[in-house]
Amino acid sequence: MSDKEQGASDDASSGTAAEEVPFFTRLVLAYVIFFKVLFDGVFAYRARGLRDGTLRLAPPPKTAAEMKDLASTKLERPSLPRQASEPPPARPPTDGALVLLSLLQREGRFIDFLQEDVSGFGDAEIGAAARVVHDGCKKALDEHVKLVAVRSEDEGATVTLDAGYDAAAITLAGNVGGKPPFKGTLKHKGWRAKSIELPKVAPTHDAHVLAPAEIEV
Amino acid sequence: MTRAEATPPRPVEGGGSQERFSVGIDLGTTHCAVARLELASAIEHGDKVLPETMPIPQMIAVGQSEARPLLPSFLYLPPEGENVELALPWIVDDSEPLVLAGELARAKAASLPGRVVSSSKSWLCHPGIDPRTPVLPAVAASVAEEGARKLSPVDAAVALLTHLREAWDVAHPELPLSLQDVTLTVPASFDARARDLTAEAARRSGLQQVTLLEEPQAALYAWVAQSKGGWRKQVAVGDVILVIDVGGGTTDFSLIAVREAEGSFELHRVAVGEHILLGGDNMDLALAHRMKVKLGRDLDAWQMHSLTHACRAAKESLLGSDAPETAPIVVVGRGTKLIGGTLKTELTRAELEETLVDGFFPKVESSARPIKRPRAGLRQLGLPYADDAGITRHLSGFLARHLQTMASTASSDGADHTHRTFVHPTAVLFNGGVMRAAPLRRRTLELLDAWTAADGGQPVRVLEGADLDLAVARGAAYMGAVRRGRGIRIRGGTVRSYYVGIESSAPAVPGIEPEVHALCVAPFGMEEGQSADEAPQELGLVVGERAQFRFFGSTSRREDRPGAMLERWAEGELEELAPIETTLSSETRPEGDVVPVHLRASLTDVGTLLLEAVPLEGSATSADERWKLELTVREEG
Incomplete structure (x- = not known):
């Protein structure tokens, strides 16, 4: 356990009452923990213990501000026993998502586009900007993610699903009854990321900066 | 010229067990690329093995890096205190200020023009500057930062090559690039000094076995390689292949003749164009x-x-x-x-x-010539961009200029050149990103066909090429196998004859500069490893003193042999190059002694011109006493 968590336990022993965590903080926390469980085996192990009640529950911090602090600072890997020659600290698991966002912003102004209030503009104006966004984002996507369709048939084609089809890659809609084989029409051929390759990130790099502020001197 | 000294093919095993690859490096004006060919398998399987390109890791944004097929030839010199958060897979030497190559540098060019070096290659052959002086980035005084860092064109080439070497070494930790057989491409139009500087940059970046190859030749090698042996059916003896290479920054033409020797094909690069900064x-x-x-x-x-x-x-x-x-x-x-x-x-x-x-490809007659604009008196120091943007006018000028060459050198193609007004190419190979555009290829072919038809010739064929962006690197890698006797070699040789200026001994007249005569020291067409005959003229050099000569080159005077003394020449026939110099230092000779010398030229195995002053027979104090003439002269302080 890290020193910080030790400190939290000490606080708890001084008898602070548990408080309700505000909704938005919970939202941030849920987001962070989702990725941590997904990418961090050690954390997932501990989370399971927490869920199963086998891990002693550390009392919550006192304030929402502290909670927020926890969410933003505890992205590092929980410290494991340190070895003599240590590899550089692993990047936080959210980096992949942040780097992809920065790529889409850099190549196609993706975030600028989504963050702009489009209600006051006509279709022609939005369309002109959308071209830039489409061209750039497509380039970024093509260069980093290899996309293939889940089903190779044309949309609208009749397909038959035998027993044991991959339910994770195919969802059924409509009137599904009885047992496979199912016969149906392909409505959406699905997308599968066959491979994804993201830029390498410097150990010191703050990936949360999706686009730096520009100042012309 | 002694013909017997042509280099024998290098042995298969080469420099040792760690030399496994022939590596081609395309050091382009706007992009660099690297390709490799495993030598043993190329020798064994011949034409079936193709060179493959190597992705190049590079910074693409602050804190982010990734490998891309091409490395943009841009260099970013970050302001002091800026942390670009390197994420390269190798450790960058931090004892010197950072010079960053690649996509991040290219992206910075728009917002920080005073800190990004671009097109540095074109500055290597800039006649008006010493390429070892820090002049880049060349920005207008209005955007120049006070005390900003500058690189010399040679430094810039070193930085790009160092990046490529690091990228190779990370991908091949057991087989460092310094031990591989590297072929580095240069524009065919590079003069002796620019080639020398390119070889120097390669040495400074840690490459040891480097051979220079002209880019249009590399493109033809790539075409030969990717045809997997089928090229022999696509050309015939007597063909004249025109290589049109239009890249991001430069346009380069070459003519390669297909001839017959002892029952098999021979490819001869017979002419190259001028350096045209247009792309x-x-x-x-x-x-x-x-x-x-x-x-x-x-x-x-x-x-x-x-x-x-x-x-x-x-x-x-x-x-x-x-x-x-x-x-x-x-x-x-x-x-x-x-x-x-x-x-x-x-x-x-x-x-x-x-x-x-x-x-850029105007419909012109074959008699059209590039338009030259008179220069304004005061110009900012910049690149000598082409005055005329009409590539087809440059092409017609090139073909006409080399008619004499073809007539004098074509021995076996059987064509009668005497009634023609320009060289008729029979086949065209396109290269460079620009020529990917079908309408531009179409226009070029239309014009070539129209020109030859009006001149009594036949339409030209197109040699369908490989990837026009990567062909040069691939062809250069293929060249490594060719040097080992595998596949056909393009015979090239120097494309210029070279002359030193000798002042005539006339009575001094105030206000009139003494007439300069040009003494031929290096003939046209010297091949790697060959030495030319010494010019018989005796020159006296003073021990301990620096001797400087004016230096000239000619792409059109092909008959001059060493020793030929030109008293006058046609306008544009001789082009003055940067001066050359030597300092006679000798331990065995007293200072101030006059040593009678001959000048001797040879072409090194690397592909650079070597000029030496050799003491006259009987006057040498040791068997190997000689002094190198530097082609690249530092400007007077």
């Missing part, structure tokens, strides 16, 4: 200026950059297959407000064809 970047800029007029408003530097970028994308879409009639041009605002600040217009196919096809 794809000029085309994008021309489109951008046209679109700026259409937008009808002033644009700042950043918007102009985005507009150029948009024009390049529109150009590629309109020149591709199934091209639409128009392509939208959108320049978005620089701030986060994307939609409000958008400038919008469109580029039509007609406009594109007018600007590019008619502007």
Whole structure:
């Protein structure tokens, strides 16, 4: 356990009452923990213990501000026993998502586009900007993610699903009854990321900066 | 010239067990590429093994790096205190200020022009500067930062090559690039000094076994390689192959003749064009200026950059297959407000064809010649960009200029050149990103056919090429196997004859410079490893003193042998190059002694010209006493 968590336990022993965590903080926390469980085996192990009640529950911090602090600072890997020659600290698991966002912003102004209030503009104006966004984002996507369709048939084609089809890659809609084989029409051929390759990130790099502020001197 | 000294093919095993690859490096004006060929398998399986390109890791943004097929030839010199958060897979030497190559540097060019070096290769052969002096980035005084860092064109080449070497070494930790057989390409139009400087940059970046190869020849090697042996059916004895290489910044022409020797083909590179600074970047800029007029408003530097970028994308879409009639041009605002600040217009196919096809490949007669503009008296130091943007006028001039060459050197092609007004190529090989555009290839072929038809010749064929962006690197890698006796070799040799200026001994007349005669020291067509005969003229050099000579080159005087003394020459026949010099230092001779010497030229195995002053027979104090003449002279302090 890290020193910080030790400190939290000490606080708890001084008898602070548990408080309700505000909704938005919970939202941030849920987001962070989702990725941590997904990418961090050690954390997932501990989370399971927490869920199963086998891990002693550390009392919550006192304030929402502290909670927020926890969410933003505890992205590092929980410290494991340190070895003599240590590899550089692993990047936080959210980096992949942040780097992809920065790529889409850099190549196609993706975030600028989504963050702009489009209600006051006509279709022609939005369309002109959308071209830039489409061209750039497509380039970024093509260069980093290899996309293939889940089903190779044309949309609208009749397909038959035998027993044991991959339910994770195919969802059924409509009137599904009885047992496979199912016969149906392909409505959406699905997308599968066959491979994804993201830029390498410097150990010191703050990936949360999706686009730096520009100042012309 | 002694013909017997041609280099024997290198042994298969070469320098040792760690030499496994032939590596081709395309050090381009706008992009670099690296290709490799495993030598043992190339020797064993011959034409079936193709060189493959190597992805190059590079910084693409602050804190982010990734491997891409091409390395943009841009160098970023970060301001002091800026942390670009290196994420390269190798450790960058931090004892010297950082020089960063690649995509991040290219992206910075728009916002920080005073800190980004671009087109450094074109400066290597700039006649007006010493390429070892720090002059880059070459920006107008108005944007130059006080005390900003500068690189010399040679430093810039070293930085790019060092990046490529690191990228190789990370990918092949057991087989460092310094131990591989490296072929580095240069424009065919590079003169002796620029080649020398390129070889020097390669040495300084830690490459040890480097051979230089001309880019159009590399393109032809790539075509030979990718035909997997089928090329022999596509050419015939008597063919004259015209290589048209239009890259991002330069246009390069070469003529390669197919001849017969002892029952098999021989390829001879018989002519190369002048250094023409004209390429794809000029085309994008021309489109951008046209679109700026259409937008009808002033644009700042950043918007102009985005507009150029948009024009390049529109150009590629309109020149591709199934091209639409128009392509939208959108320049978005620089701030986060994307939609409000958008400038919008469109580029039509007609406009594109007018600007590019008619502007850069105008329909001209074969008698057309490039237009030279008179220079304004005062010019900012910059690159000597081509005055005439008409590539086809440069081409017709090139073909006419080398008619004499073909007539004098063509022994076995059987064609009668005497009634022609220019060289008739029989086949064309396109290279360079610009020539990917079908309308530009079509226009070039139309014109070549029209010219030859009017001159009593036959239409030209197209040699379908490989990937026009990567062919040069691949062809250079293929060359490594050729040097080991595998596959056909293009015989090239020097494309210029070289002369030193000798002042005539006439009575001094105040105000009149003594007449200069040109003494031929190196003949046209020397091949790697060959030495030319010594010029019989005796020159007296003083021990301990620096001797400087004026130096000239000619691409058109091919008959001059060493010792030929020219008293006059036609306008444009001889081109003055940077001066050459030597300092006679000798431990065995007293200072001030006059040593009678002959000048001797040879072409090194690397492909660079070597000029030496050799003491006259009987006057040498040791068997190997000689002094090198430096082709690259430092400017007087």
